[in-house]
Amino acid sequence: MPISRKDLADARSPEALVKRIFEAEPNLSVPVPIQDLCARLGIIEIEDLDTPGFEGGLVTDAERSDGTILVKRGGEPRRRFTIAHELGHFLMAHHVPDQPGRFLCTSADMLRTTARAGDGRQQREVEANRFATLLLMPPHRLRGAMAAFREPDLQHVLALARDFAVGKETAARVYVQYHPARIAIVVAGRGRVQRCYRSLSFPEIIRAVGDPVSTGSLYHGSPHRPNSASDIAASSPDLWIDVKRDLRAPALYEQVYLQPNGFAMILLRLDPVPEESAEERRLDEGWRHRFHSGRR
Numbered sequence: 001m002p003i004s005r006k007d008l009a010d011a012r013s014p015e016a017l018v019k020r021i022f023e024a025e026p027n028l029s030v031p032v033p034i035q036d037l038c039a040r041l042g043i044i045e046i047e048d049l050d051t052p053g054f055e056g057g058l059v060t061d062a063e064r065s066d067g068t069i070l071v072k073r074g075g076e077p078r079r080r081f082t083i084a085h086e087l088g089h090f091l092m093a094h095h096v097p098d099q100p101g102r103f104l105c106t107s108a109d110m111l112r113t114t115a116r117a118g119d120g121r122q123q124r125e126v127e128a129n130r131f132a133t134l135l136l137m138p139p140h141r142l143r144g145a146m147a148a149f150r151e152p153d154l155q156h157v158l159a160l161a162r163d164f165a166v167g168k169e170t171a172a173r174v175y176v177q178y179h180p181a182r183i184a185i186v187v188a189g190r191g192r193v194q195r196c197y198r199s200l201s202f203p204e205i206i207r208a209v210g211d212p213v214s215t216g217s218l219y220h221g222s223p224h225r226p227n228s229a230s231d232i233a234a235s236s237p238d239l240w241i242d243v244k245r246d247l248r249a250p251a252l253y254e255q256v257y258l259q260p261n262g263f264a265m266i267l268l269r270l271d272p273v274p275e276e277s278a279e280e281r282r283l284d285e286g287w288r289h290r291f292h293s294g295r296r
Helices: 014-024 034-040 076-091 107-111 120-136 139-146 154-164 168-178 278-293
Strands: 043-049 056-060 067-072 102-105 182-189 192-198 233-235 252-258 263-270
Touching: 014 076, 014 120, 034 043, 034 076, 034 120, 043 076, 056 076, 067 076, 076 102, 076 107, 076 120, 107 120, 120 168, 139 154, 139 168, 154 168, 154 252, 154 263, 168 182, 168 192, 168 263
Parallel strands: 043 067
Antiparallel strands: 056 067, 056 102, 182 192, 182 263, 233 252, 252 263
């Protein structure tokens, strides 16, 4: 029996909603048929959105008896994410629109992963994005796809984007989250850092949003072919992370994928710092003692 809104009763969080959806529809195909799913869950229509400055919207009543999703014209992966985002607003009853019966969401809302403390609107957008990502890239299907990926490579991100019919940046965020290696993906545009996504084990990136990408980065290396991932190359770790003095620096590698619109993804991978041998520690400690005592 197809899923209905009754199957989702009392599920308030994005995680609980997606879990209930796949419990009711265990054979839901990938790419997830998002428009069909919307129709089963009370969305009566999906229309083009022509309001300047907004990416998507939702029109509904106070009881959420049904709804209409509004989507800006654009590429199919982008539209699919916007539709799933607005469906999240529709299904989460605690999401209260800024205007009675009408949600309007910007491009920045679709990228939001964190919210300021006490900012209810930002928190709602974060939850809608989490719902959309979990629904379009369901973890139980994603784990199977990720099992084939060993050494980090932007080609994997492109494969996930293709197979799940999502945008490359959506796939990049999820890839960083699920890959076991210490990796990060930096989104750059016009030579400046736009967004950064990193695994829990990857240290803080010292390049803030808006900072120029260091001239030493592979990003500024030999001309990159659009729509083609570069080779993976060793890079200096202090271009991206804070390397503590007197500590052995980890090996860092970069890979660049340039898009035709001028934006690029930069994959960063950190290798574990090798353990020093007893002889290396003895020599290093002796050198430090001589240096700090003034002896040569």
